Amino acid sequence: xxxxxxxxxxxxxxxxxxxxxxxxxxxxxxxxxxxxxxxxxxxxxxxxxxxxxxxxxxxxxxxxxxxxxxxxxxxxxxxxxxxxxxxxxxxxxxxxxxxxxxxxxxxxxxxxxxxxxxxxxxxxxxxxxxxxxxxxxxxxxxxxxxxxxxxxxxxxxxxxxxxxxxxxxxxxxxxxxxxxxxxxxxxxxxxxxxxxxxxxxxxxxxxxxxxxxxxxxxxxxxxxxxxxxxxxxxxxxxxxxxxxxxxxxxxxxxxxxxxxxxxxxxxxxxxxxxxxxxxxxxxxxxxxxxxxxxxxxx
Numbered sequence: 001x002x003x004x005x006x007x008x009x010x011x012x013x014x015x016x017x018x019x020x021x022x023x024x025x026x027x028x029x030x031x032x033x034x035x036x037x038x039x040x041x042x043x044x045x046x047x048x049x050x051x052x053x054x055x056x057x058x059x060x061x062x063x064x065x066x067x068x069x070x071x072x073x074x075x076x077x078x079x080x081x082x083x084x085x086x087x088x089x090x091x092x093x094x095x096x097x098x099x100x101x102x103x104x105x106x107x108x109x110x111x112x113x114x115x116x117x118x119x120x121x122x123x124x125x126x127x128x129x130x131x132x133x134x135x136x137x138x139x140x141x142x143x144x145x146x147x148x149x150x151x152x153x154x155x156x157x158x159x160x161x162x163x164x165x166x167x168x169x170x171x172x173x174x175x176x177x178x179x180x181x182x183x184x185x186x187x188x189x190x191x192x193x194x195x196x197x198x199x200x201x202x203x204x205x206x207x208x209x210x211x212x213x214x215x216x217x218x219x220x221x222x223x224x225x226x227x228x229x230x231x232x233x234x235x236x237x238x239x240x241x242x243x244x245x246x247x248x249x250x251x252x253x254x255x256x257x258x259x260x261x262x263x264x265x266x267x268x269x270x271x272x273x274x275x276x277x278x279x280x281x282x283x284x285x286x287x288x289x290x291x292x293x294x295x296x297x298x
Contacts, residue, residue, distance in 0.1 A: 003052035005165035008084035008110075010077060012101075013061025015092045016117040020148040021045045021058045024158065025177050028260070029185065030058045042076045043188075044179055046172050051162045053170040057084070062104065069278040072285075086111040086164050093122045093145070096131065102138055111164045113142040115157055120147040182261050183213035183223075189256035190225055190249075190269070197249050202237055205230045207277055211270075220264040223257065228274040238271050246271070 009017045018030030025045050043058040057080040060073035081087060087110050091097075095116075097105065105112065114135055122128060125145070132143050142160055146153035172179065187208045195203040212224040229235055239246045246269055254267040277283045 002167070002169060003162050003165040004055070004168045004170050005052075005085035005161075006055045006057065006083055007086045007088050007161055008077075008080035009056055009058050009088050009090060010062060010080070011090035012092075012095065013063060015061075015090050015095070016148045017061075017090050018043075018058055020090060020115070020117065020146075020154075021056055023148050023151060023154060024054075024056065027177055028256075029178055030188070041073070042080055046177055046179075047158070048170060048172075048174040048176075049158075049162075052165060052168075053172065053174075054158070054161055054165070055171055056088075062101075068281045068284055071281075081108070081110070084110055085166060086113060086161055088113050088115060088161065089140075090115045090117050092116070093118050093128060094131070096134060097138060105138055105140065111142075112140060113157070113160060113164070114140045114144070115153075116143065116145045117148055119145045120150050120152065181213075183210040185260050186210050186213060186223055186257045187225065189260065190227070190253040193249050193253040193256065194227070197245070197252065198237065202229075202234060205234055205278070206238070207274070215263070220266040221261070222266050222268070224268045224270070227269060227271045228277055229271060230274070230276050230278065232273055235271050235273065 009021060011017055021030050021043070022028045024047050029045050030043050041060065045056045045058065047054045047056065059077045059080045062077065063070055063073070087108050089105070089108075089112060091101075091114070093116050116128060116131065119125065119128065128145055132145075135143055142164075144153055144157040144160065146157055148154070178185075187210050190208045191203075191206070194206050194208070198206075207228040209226045209228065210223065211226050212222065214222040216222065227238060229238060237245070238249075240248075250267050250269050253269075254265050257265050257267065274280070274283055
């Protein structure tokens with residue numbers, strides 16, 4: 001009997017959750033940047049091996065900020081925790097649990113595994129021992145120092161997750177790395193490129209919606225994307241002088257979409273204003289509707 005289970009990847013912002021998922025799958029599903037809160041909604045990734053299948057859900061960072069967008073993110077985390085067999089908590093090397101983190105850990109009623117990430121940045125590995133002991137004292141026994149960037153410690157962690165999984169047949173076909181459609185990852189590729197090309201605040205004010213994704217039997221596939229910003233004053237920043245900024249963005253994003261899809265793409269970008277969309281619950285419910293169910297269809 002094989003082993004299969006759902007694993008919710010949770011943790012503070014910018015600790016490498018998306019990098020971990022991409023490393024496990026060997027492909028880039030989740031957007032990655034050096035800035036916090038690059039992941040805005042849950043992303044499902046499927047790892048199939050001879051042992052069984054792990055269905056990961058990469059979640060937004062744990063934050064306590066107020067506002068509709070942060071409320072939406074917390075809802076995404078709660079969904080992942082509810083559906084999970086195992087909770088994988090990822091923190092940075094050196095991060096000591098505060099009272100808020102201890103409350104979160106005590107609230108988890110599923111198997112809880114801890115990954116201490118970015119150990120490639122730690123010169124003296126013995127410095128991790130007091131941190132490991134601190135987490136052990138608050139009830140975590142499965143602890144793995146890892147580097148999602150280099151792959152160090154990943155195989156041991158994956159083995160531990162399979163040990164904790166229930167017995168059962170795979171939920172999805174072996175060759176399927178996700179259930180999400182290509183248009184979702186096209187939006188992620190554009191959003192990641194926005195984080196790479198614009199200043200500190202602008203990326204957080206941009207929401208990307210794929211208005212049309214059309215595969216062609218002949219010629220390039222056609223993708224039309226809308227970049228929603230919160231204020232009129234942000235439109236010229238996205239577009240740039242003589243349209244150079246958005247052209248540069250389009251070139252970068254197109255290459256990423258082509259790499260993911262394995263097909264040639266014609267990418268068309270438009271900028272529109274959705275005033276204060278991060279505070280608009282109606283907009284968020286419509287725009288961030290999950291592209292597919294997180295549980296397999298019956």
